[in-house]
Amino acid sequence: MHAFNPSDEQLIRRIAHSDAEALAALYDRYSRLVFSLVRNMVGNPESAEEITLDVFTRIWERAVSYDVRKATVKRWIVTICRNRAIDVLRRRKRRLEGHSPKWTDVPLDMLADSRRGAEPTELAILQRQVTAAVAKLPGEQREVLALAYFQGYSHRQIAGELDLPLGTVKTRIRLAMDKLRHIFDSHKKPR
């Protein structure tokens, strides 16, 4: 047991040396984020469980190649997670039917840390900030952003699915991202 709370980077270094306890700690820290993102992307819980396992298995195998100069651990994990989920979506060739991104529909207070009584963690605080920022976007911008981020659609595919001109899609995504960047930059961003 470790009396201190190791940083993400310390955990990854230990995982690179086959420290299963470190992987368990990283899982405790990020499994909720990974599972939530994947479930939102692929729709059904069974696939989300399998991809979550796959993500952490990849972290176990690839911790040795993690490079802190290129991304924070959180960003690295999210990248692995999103790539795996998009792979699954593309293999299924499933698009809008049956499931579509949900972040436009969920009440704000449900999006952030919902564990009652839990002391808000740094991650939970950041979640609230991000959720609030997304909630401020016009619905039409959230819609295209969600298709791009959660479903891995290209500009052209979004235009096709929503029957919008390609230029309109590009503009909406750019405006949405501009606003988010402005909002995030105005916060003190925990990394």
Add this chain to the structure above:
Amino acid sequence: MNCEQVRKLLAGLVLGCLDAEDEVALSQHLAHCEDCHRQLDAWECTVGHLALAAPQAEPPPGLKSELMRRINRPTGIAGHVAGASHRRGGFFSWLRPAPAWVLAGLVLVCVLSVGKLFLWQRTGLENSRSPASLQMVVMEGTAAAPIADGTLIYLPGQHEGVLVVSDLPALEKQRQYQLWLIKNSTRTSGGSFWVEPNGYARFIVYSQQPLDSYTAFGITIEPAGGSPAPTGEKVLSSL
């Protein structure tokens, strides 16, 4: 494409939603524009936050136990890699990565000097993780080749390494895969290669500078013989 046009598309690049022709044009510009590259880093930070906006859900309680059981199952390099690939389905997809790694190690031994070979032996090929001195860079398939993967193996300070790729689409003779060694937004060719009909290739990489001095690696499809800078679709990229 000028800087203004590029910056309008950077958000799309980090979201991964650009169409192929925009992505190629953007990559060419970013390869030699430091200012736009800095902007790209800022966008990556923004997009990195978006995952937090997904509606929250708790993973089932048994999932952690399943993970720990899974990582403890295999032993040795073959088992470790097989553990990563066993869900891809099919006997050969389970089996193939193991010889790929072993062969990669053997090829690497062939290109190493006697002194380095001694170091290799000391570090222990039987270790399930890479020896401390051995560097491995994992590359993941892009949307153009989602099931492909690649690994570049080298020793610190060395100019040679071994690239092993699998599940890349076979190309016609007029086109080849080209490895790019990336540092400070500059892309240097690491050589061109074809893959076998099953999508597998082993390739010895020679570089002007030590391989560990590069910060990223990528593979694109280029005209046979290679290009001076990336022009084609990216198929593999280091995370």
